[in-house]
Amino acid sequence: xxxxxxxxxxxxxxxxxxxxxxxxxxxxxxxxxxxxxxxxxxxxxxxxxxxxxxxxxxxxxxxxxxxxxxxxxxxxxxxxxxxxxxxxxxxxxxxxxxxxxxxxxxxxxxxxxxxxxxxxxxxxxxxxxxxxxxxxxxxxxxxxxxxxxxxxxxxxxxxxxxxxxxxxxxxxxxxxxxxxxxxxxxxxxxxxxxxxxxxxxxxxxxxxxxxxxxxxxxxxxxxxxxxxxxxxxxxxxxxxxxxxxxxxxxxxxxxxxxxxxxxxxxxxxxxxxxxxxxxxxxxxxxxxxxxxxxxxxxxxxxxxxxxxxxxxxxxxxxxxxxxxxxxxxxxxxxxxxxxxxxxxxxxxxxxxxxxxxxxxxxxxxxxxxxxxxxxxxxxxxxxxxxxxxxxxxxxxxxxxxxxxxxxxxxxxxxxxxxxxxxxxxxxxxxxxxxxxxxxxxxx
Amino acid sequence: xxxxxxxxxxxxxxxxxxxxxxxxxxxxxxxxxxxxxxxxxxxxxxxxxxxxxxxxxxxxxxxxxxxxxxxxxxxxxxxxxxxxxxxxxxxxxxxxxxxxxxxxxxxxxxxxxxxxxxxxxxxxxxxxxxxxxxxxxxxxxxxxxxxxxxxxxxxxxxxxxxxxxxxxxxxxxxxxxxxxxxxxxxxxxxxxxxxxxxxxxxxxxxxxxxxxxxxxxxxxxxxxxxxxxxxxxxxxxxxxxxxxxxxxxxxxxxxxxxxxxxxxxxxxxxxxxxxxxxxxxxxxxxxxxxxxxxxxxxxxxxxxxxxxxxxxxxxxxxxxxxxxxxxxxxxxxxxxxxxxxxxxxxxxxxxxxxxxxxxxxxxxxxxxxxxxxxxxxxxxxxxxxxxxxxxxxxxxxxxxxxxxxxxxxxxxxxxxxxxxxxxxxxxxxxxxxxxxxxxxxxx
Numbered sequence: 001x002x003x004x005x006x007x008x009x010x011x012x013x014x015x016x017x018x019x020x021x022x023x024x025x026x027x028x029x030x031x032x033x034x035x036x037x038x039x040x041x042x043x044x045x046x047x048x049x050x051x052x053x054x055x056x057x058x059x060x061x062x063x064x065x066x067x068x069x070x071x072x073x074x075x076x077x078x079x080x081x082x083x084x085x086x087x088x089x090x091x092x093x094x095x096x097x098x099x100x101x102x103x104x105x106x107x108x109x110x111x112x113x114x115x116x117x118x119x120x121x122x123x124x125x126x127x128x129x130x131x132x133x134x135x136x137x138x139x140x141x142x143x144x145x146x147x148x149x150x151x152x153x154x155x156x157x158x159x160x161x162x163x164x165x166x167x168x169x170x171x172x173x174x175x176x177x178x179x180x181x182x183x184x185x186x187x188x189x190x191x192x193x194x195x196x197x198x199x200x201x202x203x204x205x206x207x208x209x210x211x212x213x214x215x216x217x218x219x220x221x222x223x224x225x226x227x228x229x230x231x232x233x234x235x236x237x238x239x240x241x242x243x244x245x246x247x248x249x250x251x252x253x254x255x256x257x258x259x260x261x262x263x264x265x266x267x268x269x270x271x272x273x274x275x276x277x278x279x280x281x282x283x284x285x286x287x288x289x290x291x292x293x294x295x296x297x298x299x300x301x302x303x304x305x306x307x308x309x310x311x312x313x314x315x316x317x318x319x320x321x322x323x324x325x326x327x328x329x330x331x332x333x334x335x336x337x338x339x340x341x342x343x344x345x346x347x348x349x350x351x352x353x354x355x356x357x358x359x360x361x362x363x364x365x366x367x368x369x370x371x372x373x374x375x376x377x378x379x380x381x382x383x384x385x386x387x388x389x390x391x392x393x394x395x396x397x398x399x400x401x402x403x404x405x406x407x408x409x410x411x412x413x414x415x416x417x418x419x420x421x422x423x424x425x426x427x428x429x430x431x432x433x434x435x436x437x438x439x440x441x442x443x
Numbered sequence: 444x445x446x447x448x449x450x451x452x453x454x455x456x457x458x459x460x461x462x463x464x465x466x467x468x469x470x471x472x473x474x475x476x477x478x479x480x481x482x483x484x485x486x487x488x489x490x491x492x493x494x495x496x497x498x499x500x501x502x503x504x505x506x507x508x509x510x511x512x513x514x515x516x517x518x519x520x521x522x523x524x525x526x527x528x529x530x531x532x533x534x535x536x537x538x539x540x541x542x543x544x545x546x547x548x549x550x551x552x553x554x555x556x557x558x559x560x561x562x563x564x565x566x567x568x569x570x571x572x573x574x575x576x577x578x579x580x581x582x583x584x585x586x587x588x589x590x591x592x593x594x595x596x597x598x599x600x601x602x603x604x605x606x607x608x609x610x611x612x613x614x615x616x617x618x619x620x621x622x623x624x625x626x627x628x629x630x631x632x633x634x635x636x637x638x639x640x641x642x643x644x645x646x647x648x649x650x651x652x653x654x655x656x657x658x659x660x661x662x663x664x665x666x667x668x669x670x671x672x673x674x675x676x677x678x679x680x681x682x683x684x685x686x687x688x689x690x691x692x693x694x695x696x697x698x699x700x701x702x703x704x705x706x707x708x709x710x711x712x713x714x715x716x717x718x719x720x721x722x723x724x725x726x727x728x729x730x731x732x733x734x735x736x737x738x739x740x741x742x743x744x745x746x747x748x749x750x751x752x753x754x755x756x757x758x759x760x761x762x763x764x765x766x767x768x769x770x771x772x773x774x775x776x777x778x779x780x781x782x783x784x785x786x787x788x789x790x791x792x793x794x795x796x797x798x799x800x801x802x803x804x805x806x807x808x809x810x811x812x813x814x815x816x817x818x819x820x821x822x823x824x825x826x827x828x829x830x831x832x833x834x835x836x837x838x839x840x841x842x843x844x845x846x847x848x849x850x851x852x853x854x855x856x857x858x859x860x861x862x863x864x865x866x867x868x869x870x871x872x873x874x875x876x877x878x879x880x881x882x883x884x885x886x
Contacts, residue, residue: 093837319842334734344540392536399762
């Protein structure tokens, strides 16, 4: 497919760091799965309707499969959901308003124990639809059954980096090694990174095996890290070290990686993140809803630690909405520091679109430039919450909403446009199947 | 107009307090500006298309102007935005990421000084459009020029309660008395309540005049209250009392009223709110973005103090989105108390829909029952963030979004449906006018 989107404002986000993002007025051209051109239109389109005869700037002169008049709307790189558990959609609004341990032990774990791989396939597809509505073009998905997680994303055309979920109860290190090799060759949309659930659910011999595998594969490793105060304190009681320091002492971070949540972090923890080039993936809505706390984001950014954003799973959040997360990232930082000036909108947008990609091994999806993957979204500026056009970055981060997402494109394919899904799936049937299966699981 | 919406799930919210809201499966009938019937459909509609010949339950047997198949979607009372400054849309994304005093003194006040009444008319209309997209059916609007605020809402068919904004610099008590009489007779959609900006901007003689007027009119009084720590401390320095205690000592609350923000509240302040029947209007997004703090909401609810929700103005928030506010109300309370169980979804939905109406004198808009005003919204459940249907109240509060609002009806008129506005306004022209005027104001 060759697609040309003209009459657009484009935020390529190719700057090396968050700053004043340059807006390009013109067009973006997509050939197959890649971006071919971003820049001014050499010959302006003739009025509102396209004649299909305009000379394109890249010289690919005719035969566009589709020419889209963006009507001045904004194109930017898609958001990357850098930490989620997609298959947990079945628990949305099932268990909430409970203390954390009751929630996990009485509601989440007993229900998860009943799940089949086919359930994960079904429930992951529901999550993918929601990602598309929120302009999320890739996720970093930690859940139970990589086979059906990969299949769900592949079948819908969604980009997924599967994260290992080893602990003492599910998944083994040899399985993870096999999956690493399988799912880094499976499909261009699918990749795999090493990961384990958390220090507190994974015994030392298993952690040592993971560290050895990471060294062998020269691969980064990801895990939940310092999400709750008690988890951190218990690790210190057991090992004399914080989770970050303990994992580092095992050689876990020889080739980088990252931590999800990272709320209860010491100065030394942050130094390790900085030194090892580890990514913090912050999950603000989940951290509020489970009363976990507020991470020291201002400090992290001051130290140059890269930060990405994740929704966490739909059982704890409960929605998969990057707009809500973006507002919360800055709002919680401002509250924590009692300073309305910290963590500004540019930093947050950079986390959501650019750093999210780099955090999970998708550097070719981080920005809009020729040769990069065509993972992009269109934001409708013709809505009251986007007016006036004082500052588009601030409009997105402070007043943006899923409702503004009028197109989500992944690898050059439009999967969502003006409220309609263009995926090989009967969406109403999927909703019915999900509800039917949820009722069975509740019995 | 006679409108019948059938095949609906309806949340009438007629319960006396937040609890397990009963869902009615059936239809709602609207005749002119009022609800005529809520209940089961006596004769089910014949399939997807309506023949127009179904016998209605209320006996109003034919001649519906419109019959709408809700397709199983959810109807509930509209949200009430119980504190806002609509005319400030022009400052959206203009001044952010600044310390509070810089923001006010260097950005907000100099720009506001240039505003004409016609500007307020223009910018208020932009806000009204945004309210409609978020399912907000009424606002409590504190801003500069009541005449053009009232006209903007009346012209678009929106319901506005204007709040007096007296302080030592703008608006006088005699003006407020005149407006109170004028705008409580002006139009069924418009009403007026006494109010002043805040204790720290209003000198004692003016406050005494307001208290006297409130007693004379037997009217409640509303104001910003204890939004920032310094404001509260300075009041104590000046008067020996907190803002709440000081205003109460002047007899301000003889006939009730309420406070906006109410963050830095003492035990005694809460006792006064309880005793006087005052409403707390909480503004969580603004309180985060300006780093103002988190109110003691759990305590307020335990004491039985009624709580409503407002967005505050678009200069501080920056959006006018009740879904974001609802999530933040509970999320911030959970963080503050370090307890995931506090302020559950039912409480929050009750604040947004029911208490918001009662807080601002719109008791006939608080719920869906025969004789009440037909101020209601339809939530699309056929979207991935609303699935599965484990719990509709939680789905709305924890994962709902403006995108789910597929209809907003005020006084029996549909003003917004499936992304389109049905108001006597060229929306694109309005956006252009707003941008044009904003550029002039910036010069």
